[in-house]
Amino acid sequence: MKSFRLILYLVTESNKFFLDSLFAPNRCYCLTINHTTLIMVAQRVRTRFAPSPTGYLHVGGLRTALYNYLFAKKMDGDFIIRIEDTDQSRKVEDAQKNLIKTLEWAGIVADESPEHGGDYGPYVQSERLDIYDKYCRQLLNDQHAYYCFATHEELEENRQLQIKQGLQPKYNRKWLPEEMGGTMPAGIIKQKLDKGLPYVIRMKVPDYVSVWFEDIVRGPVEFDSATIDDQVLMKSDGFPTYHFASVIDDHFMEFTHIIRGEEWLSSMPKHLLLYEFFGWEPPKVAHLPLLLNPDRSKLSKRQGDVAVEDYIRKGYSADAIVNFVAMLGWNEGEGSEQEVYSMEQLIQKFSLERVGKAGAVFNIEKLNWLEKQYIKNRPAEKLVAIIKPILKAELEQKKSLMPLEIITSDAYLEKVIELMRERVGFEHEFVTFSSYFYFEPETWDEEAIKKRWSVETNNLLKGFAVLLDSLDDFSAENIEILLKEFVAPKGLKAAALIHPLRIVASGVSFGPSLYHLLEVLGKETVLRRIQVGIEKINYVD
């Protein structure tokens, strides 16, 4: 029972730390002030991420999961994954596995989930059908729900008619029984039931009551029940709808906080009504602002990648994505100018109170910048471990003229990393963007040749190659001295040789310091490339 903190948090945010330090975590606390005793019951925070297994993990879903996770961990509570597979027709094979795998990739590991189990299972809704059935029956008994035999066609017809009449499309309550205030005689319902005709079960939304609740991020929100439809609770295939299943599960899995996207805000009153029917205490809720396309519509395919898997494939790291997505709608607040946060720091600093209300545009440029920050600061060993498999895969496709044991060594890769870490945007670019560290150039930047070559260039290279060959210590410093001494008596600038050297050595006109580049490549490779370059580059004035 660790979440003593939760209750204090809810009761008195400002006194939290004061009270926190007064009591050791336990189940029950008594506080007596002026003969008045305040009793607090500890309750461990439990949050959930409840995706449906219909495919990939959406970045919005990742953020929702992350906020649930951060909040739970911050409060010393548990984060749970539940799979909402009540629509069997949309179920996608392996989606559940991928969802959980992708979350774990991001560092979001559930305390309870279908894969890892827990005390509140099963964690897949299709395995909880008997529970929904039982509680649906209870609602039926209590006259909070009723059978409805309307067909899809009938419903659609009714809808069209209402639209034509300028009314709001809403279920017409044709099957609401007489004893519940409707017009359908019990006999007819029984008749249909006996015949075994397909039906759904609808909840009866009370007329003209006001449903009010306090949203943690939005404050008070109010709905009029007259605008709420008699929601289907059980579908004709015997599966519950989302609304019903999630309320039942949220209750029995004892979640203390529901943190989800704003798209759920308008179904909140239905859920609240269900809690009321059952006499259960609803959890606290927080509706997160939506993630937006650049045109400010709800983030969607069509306008770029939305699957976390897409970003993984492109080479974004978990650190950067988590960091980025966390900042979309949350910030530490006044006084902080921190941009880069580790998961630990996020857990430490996160709070639902500081989640914003307005939607946030998913801005890829900031993500790119963050990714670079991480690459700049990631320890070389870590990068080596990431790059090596990429290089090895590449080496299976392409032959290298350089000694394999050297270019695949940690020492060599670390040198490449130090030269390139401020020049790459993704980890894989240490290989793909810097292939000249491992493979011979096959093309030589034409624009650059035009700009940097003169009639003398090839001879200069040839002459310098001889000097390089005689250099025993092939270090950047020595190469620099040698080059300057070579060029000075000729009345040339160092640049006259530097640029051509870079081009023959790498094929491109940009990259790290030339001297360091040559040092890392090594004498043998450099001499070979000068030779090949001279042969291949035909300068025409």
Added chain:
RNA sequence: GGCCCCAUCGACUAGUGGUUAGGUCAUCACCCUUUCAAGGUGGUAGCACGGGUUCGAAUCCCGUUGGGGUCACCA
């Protein structure tokens, strides 16, 4: 359309009655420099609008406008 939510630079945001409206990304200029980056310095750029309340409003209230979400036997 009904209902609900939202509104500070192009983007992410700080700001909770008194600030020259701050930071980050992007962008521009300059510096550094063998290239490309990185880094440094500086700049452009914002409180949607209209009414109140108040000595004083980005901040509180009302309205308008704009945007979004939602109105399924999908979640």
